[in-house]
Amino acid sequence: MPSSKSLLQLLLLPVFTAFLLTAAAQKKEPPPPPARAKSPSPAVTDALIHKQFGDNCSLLPGPSQFVADMDDDGIEDLIVAAKCKNPMADRDEYKFTILDPFDASLGYSDLKVTSGFGSDEPDRRGLSLLIIHGADKNAWRADAPKAKFLLINLPFKTMTVKRLTIKKKTTLGIYMEETGEGEDSSSVVFWDGKKYRYQLLGSALE
Numbered sequence: 770m771p772s773s774k775s776l777l778q779l780l781l782l783p784v785f786t787a788f789l790l791t792a793a794a795q796k797k798e799p800p801p802p803p804a805r806a807k808s809p810s811p812a813v814t815d816a817l818i819h820k821q822f823g824d825n826c827s828l829l830p831g832p833s834q835f836v837a838d839m840d841d842d843g844i845e846d847l848i849v850a851a852k853c854k855n856p857m858a859d860r861d862e863y864k865f866t867i868l869d870p871f872d873a874s875l876g877y878s879d880l881k882v883t884s885g886f887g888s889d890e891p892d893r894r895g896l897s898l899l900i901i902h903g904a905d906k907n908a909w910r911a912d913a914p915k916a917k918f919l920l921i922n923l924p925f926k927t928m929t930v931k932r933l934t935i936k937k938k939t940t941l942g943i944y945m946e947e948t949g950e951g952e953d954s955s956s957v958v959f960w961d962g963k964k965y966r967y968q969l970l971g972s973a974l975e
Contacts, residue, residue, distance in 0.1 A: 845909055902914055
């Protein structure tokens with residue numbers, strides 16, 4: 770006759786097995802990495818920029834244009850470089866958010882102050898990144914996008930959009946080669962779920 774201990778083990782075995790099966794079922798597979806960035810087709814023109822950000826913003830000739838899912842909502846977003854004059858005067862009319870992730874990383878958070886930081890440097894004067902978070906089936910082309918951002922004071926001379934791993938999560942970042950004081954340095958800007966953040970990556974090796 771089995772002992773009471775053996776009977777208890779036999780009774781608990783189905784419970785333990787059920788627990789293991791439930792835990793295995795609840796274990797989530799890691800999400801797939803975001804799709805790689807691509808170029809908009811056809812290329813974006815100033816007509817769209819003026820419609821979404823006002824006539825004081827125009828595309829910057831040279832840097833590539835990118836379409837990518839920056840905020841990980843499954844809808845494509847637009848990233849372009851531009852020159853913008855006095856964006857503070859247009860943000861309410863065109864309903865975009867101005868961010869200064871570069872100076873925010875240095876502890877400066879007052880846009881009324883930092884919006885004038887690049888005015889004495891001709892190469893940086895008005896230099897901006899425009900990001901449109903897409904909405905519905907029209908994505909970034911929608912008349913009323915999910916959100917629009919104008920990033921100021923980023924000292925970039927070239928940029929590209931590639932995958933970035935932050936805290937074991939793979940997302941997309943805007944990688945930049947810097948100019949000015951950060952010459953030969955690289956950095957990245959990424960969406961943290963609430964805003965765009967700046968992170969210095971380091972200097973190039975000679």
